[in-house]
Amino acid sequence: KNASTKIEAGEGGLYRLWVRTKNWTAPFTAVQTPGIFRVQINSKEVQHTFGKGYGRWHWEDGGNIRIKRGSNYLVLKDITGFNGRVDAFLMTTDRKFIPPDSIPVLNTMRKEWLGLPSDPPSAGSYDLVVAGGGIAGISASVAAARLGLKVALIQNRPVLGGNNSSEIRVWRSGKTQRGKYPELGKIVAGLGADKTEDMKDGRSFGDSIKLGLIKAEPNISVFLNYHVFNATIKGDRIASIVAKHIESGRELKFEAHLFADCTGDGNLGYLAGADFRVGSELRSDTGESKAPVSDTSQVLGSSLFWWSSRDETDCIFPECPWAMQFSEESCQHALQSSWNWESGFSGNMITDLEEIRDNQLRAIFGNWDYQKNRSIRKAEYTGYRLEELGYIIGKRESRRLMGDLIISQHDLDNQTEYPDGCVAVDWGVDIHIADPVNSKYFPGEEFRAIALHQGKETSPLFHVPYRCLYSRNISNLFMAGRHISTTHVAHAATRVQRYTGTYGEVVGIAAALCRKHNVTPRELYEGYLMDLKGALAMGVPGKVR
CATH class of the missing domain: 3.50.50.60 (FAD/NAD(P)-binding domain)
Structure with missing residues (x-):
């Protein structure tokens, strides 16, 4: 379903359109990207295709558009599906203006344009x-x-x-x-x-x-x-x-x-x-037997939940060459996720979180594509459709504040x-690490975990x-x-x-x-x-x- 909104213009005329977007699979693969889209203004389609550019947030030039005074209707026309990204639209009569990518500069400009006070109330x-x-x-x-x-x-x-x-x-x-x-x-x-x-x-x-x-x-x-x-x-x-x-x-x-x-x-x-x-912390620093010997980047991964549902008829799912690619050995054969669909075991859960989430998306879409379209067991998935994926990933660990x-x-x-x-606790030490089997097939892009959990709710x-x-x-x-x-x-x-x-x-x-x-x-x-x-x-x- 296309996204749409209404915008109000104080003056009609010729404007330059800029869209802040990104090619979300570019950090992982050079294969054709999903998530590309067109923009329609008052039912007229802008010819530029957005979302094919860099793998970072940036402004793409949509060229000149004509809008009318008063209400205008803007539609995002989805071309491929699969999680296209849009952060902002900018329309300007200054055709020489190029919006900056610097977040602090953008924040200052946005406050000025919106008429927000320099000092917050x-x-x-x-x-x-x-x-x-x-x-x-x-x-x-x-x-x-x-x-x-x-x-x-x-x-x-x-x-x-x-x-x-x-x-x-x-x-x-x-x-x-x-x-x-x-x-x-x-x-x-x-x-x-x-x-x-x-x-x-x-x-x-x-x-x-x-x-x-x-x-x-x-x-x-x-x-x-x-x-x-x-x-x-x-x-x-x-x-x-x-x-x-x-x-x-x-x-x-x-x-x-x-x-x-x-x-x-x-x-x-x-x-x-x-x-x-x-x-x-290192084992040599804390003396903890469960602490790593050398890798200080280890964190517990984050999970993105998804599930499928049964329909009366067969459901077609498109091939996803931009997603992770699976084989009969690496296929997960699943109808929904659980806690152990998990990514980011050595990532920064704050600065790298979008890519950690996107790594999970590529795994989910790629696995579903394989088991629906190419697996020798694909008949098991006839009539199932991928119903929903979360878009906010559930974190287990990031910073810890020191007391x-x-x-x-x-x-x-x-x-x-x-x-x-x-506060009485007895959960037991529940460390999650990348599943070694998953690491074998997807080194550096693991999306499944195992729990090294001893004494769950039985510890003193x-x-x-x-x-x-x-x-x-x-x-x-x-x-x-x-x-x-x-x-x-x-x-x-x-x-x-x-x-x-x-x-x-x-x-x-x-x-x-x-x-x-x-x-x-x-x-x-x-x-x-x-x-x-x-x-x-x-x-x-x-x-x-």
């Missing part, structure tokens, strides 16, 4: 600003709000839930409400079904339940579709942050006494200059008792310390999510979402105590640990206290 002053609306961010916001704090929750997607939203569809794993503080985890438990057998039904992931929970809290202001991209630091504290609306470009400034990075990527911490790590204490494998193996241990309980939930060098920054203060190996045991949500509850409780005593997160540990323990034992109230 204030979104208000808060006790706690939470960046990231996944399970951890929801839990931190609700906990703090019910304990009387004024909270802003900023989420850069149109829905809450992060990996556990209908956009990505990763089930919440782990167990809560046990160990030293069985009252912790009640917010997570109220976020809808933990798991059903049908991930195809997006309603199962409870987007509306999550949003309803947040909107029911009078102390929370929620800002959907806003991405935090700037932080102002005074001394060792975050004074304010700025977030941009991902559609309109509108910016807002948020001030707060305390901030919580619940982004999963440690995005706010990174902007603030918080200490962080990426990749793996006053860094959990290691030794802590998990020895069940180290810390005075501030709070370890209580994650509170000191892993605040930054060691940014004095008013909490963190909750997969990116808490751990080594790579320990991260593999602490990252699942029922745990991360419970970290959020602890952060919300701690933030309320910090405001009560006018102290930093570290000072709360140093001077008011017994108060924190008492509050954790009580848990989060069911309504505003």
Whole structure:
């Protein structure tokens, strides 16, 4: 189905059309590209074919077009299907103007063209600003709000839930409400079904339940579709942050006494200059038996979910010469994906994420093409059609923010008792690596994983310390999510979402105590640990206290 929109022009006449796009398969192959398209203006087709150029985002010149004053209708005419890319359109009467590729320059120009203020207006002053609306961010916001704090929750997607939203569809794993503080985890438990057998039904992931929970809290202001991209630091504290609306470009400034990075990527911490790590520590540095001997780039991969459905008649699927090419030996013979369709085991999950996702797309399309059109078992797939692929990949690991204490494998193996241990975990060290069989056929482009998982939910309980939930060098920054203060190996045991949500509850409780005593997160540990323990034992109230 072609995409379409209506645009308004103050003046009619001859304009120059520019389209920001990319050839998304160019980083992988020189074979003909998919995703090419034409542009129609008021039913008249521009002759340039877009999406065949560079393998990076760039502007393509569509030539001169004529538009009329008032309403004009723009259509993207899909030529090949398969994930064409469009970021922006630009129409100008200055036919000598060439739009720049520099993102900072484009951002400045866009603000000027849209008439946005150079200084972002204030979104208000808060006790706690939470960046990231996944399970951890929801839990931190609700906990703090019910304990009387004024909270802003900023989420850069149109829905809450992060990996556990209908956009990505990763089930919440782990167990809560046990160990030293069985009252912790009640917010997570109220976020809808933990798991059903049908991930195809997006309603199962409870987007509306999550949003309803947040909107029911009078102390929370929620800002959907806003991405935090700037932080102002005074001394060792975050004074304010700025977030941009991902559609309109509108910016807002948020001030707060305390901030919580619940982004999963440690995005706010990174902007603030918080200490962080990426990749793996070496075995020689940490003494962890599960740490790599030499490769510090290892990370857990990311997954893109897809599935097929049965139709009454046979479904034709086109050949995909630009996708990964399969044989009878390398074909996956699958009707849907699972957790182990996974890519990016040594990639940068922030700067390289689009290509990591696209690597999965080429694998999915190429495998489906082979098993439908050429496999000796192709009769098994008669009547099946590829129904849906995710477009946002589910991450397991990227940055990890460093706190006053860094959990290691030794802590998990020895069940180290810390005075501030709070969230009970027993997932076990669950390290994902590229499947060696998949590596044999697709070296450097692996898309299947195996799990080196020992003791799944049978390991002795370890209580994650509170000191892993605040930054060691940014004095008013909490963190909750997969990116808490751990080594790579320990991260593999602490990252699942029922745990991360419970970290959020602890952060919300701690933030309320910090405001009560006018102290930093570290000072709360140093001077008011017994108060924190008492509050954790009580848990989060069911309504505003």
